[in-house]
Amino acid sequence: MEIKPGEGSSSQLSPSSLGKHTLEDNKTYSSSKRVPPPEGISGEAEAGGQHTTAVDSTDAPLPEEKATDAPKKKPAKKGAGKSRKAWKAENRDSRRGTRREKPVEEGVEGDEQAKTERLPKRMCALLIGFCGEGYNGMQIQPAAKTIENTLFDALVRVGAVSQDNADDPVKxxxxxxARTDAGVHAAGNLVSLKLIIDIPGVPDLVARVNEELPPEIRVWSYVRTRNSFQARSACDSRKYTYFFPSYLLLPAKPNSGMHKNTVPSDPSESAAVHPFWAETPSDSTPADDLRRKRQWRAGPGDVAKFREFAKKFEGTHNFHNFTVGQDFKDKSCIRFMRSIEVADPVVYGETEWVSVLLHGQSFMLHQIVRKPASCTQRKMICVMILACRSNTPLHLIEELFGPRRILAPKMPALGLLLEYPIFDSYNRKIAADNEKMSPTDPNFRQPIDFEAHREAIEQFKQEWIYTRVRATEQPVPIFDEWIRSIDKYAGKDMTYLGPRGVIPPEAVMTPGVRRENPLREKRKFDAVKFVEGEVAAEADEEAEASDEEGQGLGKAELAEMEG
Structure with missing residues (x-):
């Protein structure tokens, strides 16, 4: 296009069009012969364009050979001429969370400058066990000492997680x-993540990781899994153990609040006083009672009766009374309890202990024990014990699965242990796939099986879990404190217990209706670590009534809290 003096205007030539002249074009002009700005375009407007070469005010025409602009070639787009796959391979460093390679600096050795070689990651399942004492739960938390934080740091130091991914476990x-709360133990749990399993100089990954871990956290093994594997969604069920001193099966002390609420109102139906309490002086102190309780042994009839109550919880039921924040009509309350096994009592030191193994689907908030992950178990065991010691008929348990809402207290958290999660459905799927290939095939997958490590797990449980729980209960009798706090309650919340076997109207809880003298559980029973002398100082600290906990949680939060 030929440009003549005085012909340019803002409607004919925009400032951006001036920028189409290149510096090479301008080199052919003398410094005194520059293209003037078109009429109507100020110096400020010109400066806003792409053309930054100074323009002389002389109205000199362009040289004849440059009078017509040559069409400018557009720069080639990034990755032009390459397939998408090839371009992505070359630019892999630009993905989120990775470090770009720094330019080589002079005077620096090549080993220091070279980027660490990328090693392939594989989706794996880590089978672990841990003693939760001193840890703030299982799940990774910022600036907190948790099991996953400690495990992840060890994997980074070993090289199973690259430095590129060390800043964010989500990567x-x-x-x-299964989630566990502060102080809760697990003989077996499973963590799924993408690992570097072929690390130069590390022939045994499990042994190397265990060297980096403290002795209270162990890795039993790892297995390669499908790429789509996710630990929580692939888990079919979980096994928990709850163990408690057998003296909790003794009936309430005569004249206590629980005793008055659970004995028949008709004197002719009054049951005989239990031999244990018949031999107890009327002026005995709690310390005197505890010494005698620890020497008491449950008879075959006591254990058989407790097993009958445990059997009532097996099968599919509506467990809304054994959690909080969920209504009877909520379908998520319907769960399947595969089995509940009560072992024969065993004496350790002065005290006899009873162990209960619960195998069920994911447990809801408070169903076994701790808030927020596994408290369904705590409430179930509590109702079994309280019903057994108060001569409650077995049929009452069936009523507790009905629509009426009652209060079920929680057992102390100290006795809870996650045995291990189970992956039967996943194992069946990979077994079907494995039939079509040999064990040497790279796509062959091993099943997830904690029982293969039974000997090591049992040794760990005895050394790091059972011994510590018993050592904690000896100087600080938390179980005895808990049962005495239950027995002294004289309100109406637990009047469904007792020989009558009915749920009276005063024991039914109605949402939004305030109850007179509700049972308030002490927060210290949610703890698993105690210091002798501090328990009495905390005796006055009470929680809100347990039916009020979790009421503000939505379904997503409650689902995440399942254990």
């Missing part, structure tokens, strides 16, 4: 099969 898709 390796970390997930756990």
């Amino acid at each position: 390796v898709k970390i997930n756990r099969a």
